[in-house]
Amino acid sequence: MRALHDLALGMRFAVSGGREGRLRTGLTALGVGLGVALLLAASSVPSIIDGRMARTDARGVAATHSGGVARSDTSFLYIDASTEFHGRPVSGTLLRADGAHATPPPGVAAVPRPGDMVVSPALRDLMNAPGGTLLRRRLPFHDAGTVAGAGLLDPGELVYYAGDSDLSTDRGAHRASAYGSDDARDPLDPMLIAVIALICVVLLVPVIVFIATAVRFGGERRDRRLAVLRLVGADARATRRMAAGEALFGAGAGLAAGGAIFAVARHFAGSIRLWGMSAFPADVTPVPLLAALVVVAVLATSVGAALFALRSVSIEPLGVVREAEPRARRLWWRLAAPAAGIATLVLTHRFAGKNAALHTVPIIVGAALTLIGLVGLLPWLVEKAVVRLRGGPVPWQLATRRLQLSGGSASRAVGGITVAVAGAILLQMVFGGIQDDFAHPDDSTGAVPTSSAHRHGAPREADVTVQVSAGDMGLARRLATSLGSTRGVSGVAATVEAYATPLAGTSARPGQGGGAITTVTVGDCASLRAFARIPSCHDGDTFVSRTSAATAVDDRPGEVVALDSGDGGHGASAARFTVPYSARTVRALPGWQGESHAGVLATPAALDASTIGGAVTWARVWTDGGRSPGTVERVRTAAALADPAARVDTWVDEARDRQYASVQTGLKIGGTATMALIAAGLLVSAIEQLRERRRLLAVLVAFGTRRSTLAWSVLWQTAVPVVVGTVLAVVGGVALGKVTLDLLAEPVGSWWVFWPYASMGAAVILLVTLACMPPLWRLMRPDGLHTE
């Protein structure tokens, strides 16, 4: 009962502190509110993902049986016609209704008529934007409507559905009669889970640290008020309860503010893009359990921080007694957390082997322990850094002496920066390390094709490939013509390709399994020269291409192969092709992935491409290596005009860089937001400190102290903890990144990823110092002396 009374009294103080008190409570509420809003956003992530998943499923085509769906009034033909525009994926589908009641995709009223298309609002904006010309040419359909939200993963998604009367199953299209797939999804890649978990730790730990700092705004003033309460009879325990009550109120107000900020901000969810993704406001709904957890965590953190702050202070009736010589900060327990964190990671690496799925929990625990441990380590390090500092110019002396006496509050505020920077460095390193996997999964060496100019047929894989799932020599020729005349393209090899099964008895050869499959490639002489050294060639010639490590493949001259897309010769209906005895054996050129294009190379007159089952039309495009910007986009457009369903893949560097850059940008946005939050906290405590020293400032002014002297002192006072914190963050982040990458069995991509964050720390110093100047100037007016 008594305890409740004290708590309530503490809350009253939070409200009734006059203008000053309300300002302080307001600042706390704002600070905590910003943190809470971030936490609520984080707790909405599962809802956002669920929403995306649900819509992904809803617009997936219902599973087709092996026999296919029978043609009916509701059935339709579809083929994927997705493309990419300047690094942004455009999800496209060509549709052809079988009957009048063909099922439209989600978010679309009816299957678009041939030549029409329905587009998502974002795609329409992009097409109408300046620079969207190429995209408009690539999608030569009449804009007949809009894809509604139900058919989009997020408001910014680029989607179109177009009607195409030329679709047929022969040309690679599939038939279906309904949408909505219930495929069991592959479980998320464990590495991805680990990375996502890391992101959560990295983003949320600074927020918690910030909240703990925010509830201590105005702490010294509060301590003095509690001292007065001691004078009129409150005991030490009661003052603690009142402090807790006051913190509770601040946290409660912060929760309310955070809820309000979140409620407003979620409406703008659609305009925020992170990692190329966005969200519908309706999806940005916190998971109730997580939201409850946020509330409990914020309340507990604030009360805990308030009580922890009272630990080194004894509030006596006649005033606040801080230990004159603050108790020496002991190192061992501060080292315990980060050491345990690193040990967790290292030991997991040592004993758990390489099964990354098992690593998720240790990675989260280890990283979190290390990051949180850094916060504890910082005050000790700042103290150690400044304790020996003597002399120097007056501003430096004032700043270092101040830090020696009470560096704690500055260190606390900077603690958030340390975690944020260390975490960002960790993430950046991990991303950098695993990036290579995502970019070219088959390349173990990580070597990237050079972008230097090259000749057609050089021993090097194409920069861009165009595929259409139908073997059509005419299409191949059209592609060769249109792509060849595209600016920035230096060479095109257009072919029709398919797998084939040799029918000679060798298929049963021991060790060869179900028969060695070979490839059949049909193209003109110029195109075939992209794959092998062919000295002389005329239409009607056939070649057998061999790599140096010649394996005994039974596509020797004279052999018969079934053009059955490598079905093993079972398809009785498949056409056959006899490799003529005139076929010369030629030397295959190595491709950049170490794989050569071996097999049967035939000119169109030697083999009628239209007889091949399951063939694919290919166009391999060599560019001039980025000397003409936008070549890839022009290639996509040319390919789409030749066949809207053409699939374009690119291996050009810029695409990879862009993907990496988007990760980096996302991290920078998150990092900047966190830094801004922390800078705000630092600023509030700096200004508060200035206000508390109003009289002293006035005295220094009376002595004729230059304003610049005091301004520099403020700068140093901010800079020293931030620099120490940033150095600690860089060391901690790089160490943690290295250990984590080891654990994920990935190499360190770059050791220098911390530069942007180090400069961000410098920016925070400047920002806080600059923002402190107006109040400093105001407080340095001689009126300060007059307040006595």
Added chain:
Amino acid sequence: MTGEEPLLTAVGLHKAYGPTAALGGADFSIRHGEIVAVMGPSGSGKSTLLHCLAGIVVPDSGSVTYRGTELTGLPDARRSELRRTDFGFVFQFGRLVPELTCLENVALPLRLGGARRKEAEAAAGEWLERLEVAGVARKRPGEISGGQGQRVAVARALVTSPRVVFADEPTGALDSLNGERVMELLTDAARFTDAAVVLVTHETRVAAYSDREVVVRDGAARDMATIR
């Protein structure tokens, strides 16, 4: 400059803080080496008078002349420089910089004037000795008594050998014995360096250490020596 000419003169000072007038036509003058007590009830404007005289506050009207220079027209930087070089200050409660040691506090005005740290601290050490507080040189203001703190403050005011020391209630927070000792040390030191002292106080027994008394009532200063 002879002792007869005024060192610092103020004529017709007016100063208002918002709607409340702190000074309403105050006159003042002090000669070389003179100790003048400024007395008056609280809120009478005596601190404002001191701030105007020291060039900390610019009066709304009237003039302050120091050695022939009109202070009110000087830019802030020049007035600050003057305060560093020619003036010294002692405040109630000492108002030492809590983070700095006593020695560093005393050396501060010299260092603000550009002196090297070693020299400044050597001079500061001498002054602490003169004021009988050499023992607290390495301590911080929070660790010493009020009387010691005020002596350190006096040392800080005198370390630059100022021509005028402005003392605003220098004994305000001290008991009589400590207060008197501080006054003895302050006046002795001022006489030693030939500094004039403007001594704002509400205590007669402190004012008794002065050569002359000026009473401020309702914003007007009255020189008690000219009454008869």
Added chain:
Amino acid sequence: MSIGHTLLGLLETGPRHGYDLKRAFDDRFGHDRPLHYGQVYSTMSRLLKNGLVEVDSVESGDGPERKRYAVTDAGVTDVREWLEKPEKPEPYLQSTLYTKVVIALLTGRDAAVLLDTQRAEHLRWMRDLTERKRRGDLADQLICDHALFHLDADIRWLELTAARLGRLAEEVRK
């Protein structure tokens, strides 16, 4: 306390009979020690002899002969000089100082100047005592301190009175 100056000051507000003078004096200053009529008579004789008062008129009626006294120019000057001259600072001055303040108010003179003059005189003494104290031994210091504390108390009274002059004037002139 100078009864002669006080009676002169009272007369400056207008001619009075001897008995009226005694009553006026007793009302204002004689709370604990009323004046004997004989004292008034002898003082008036002395003032008459010195030319500071004159007999304004004599009423002869059924009772004893009643003289009405008036102050002369010389008397007015004497009162002024008395008021302007600070008292020698010594303990228990209040009654004299109070009388002076009231007379000054009654006669329309500036009581504030009177108080300030006295204050300056007190401070001059305090300065001398402080100087003696600084040069003297412990005994000197203790003796001087005693006097200083008393003078300090006087000055506080002077300050307080100065702050209340307005109210006092109202009451005096009632």
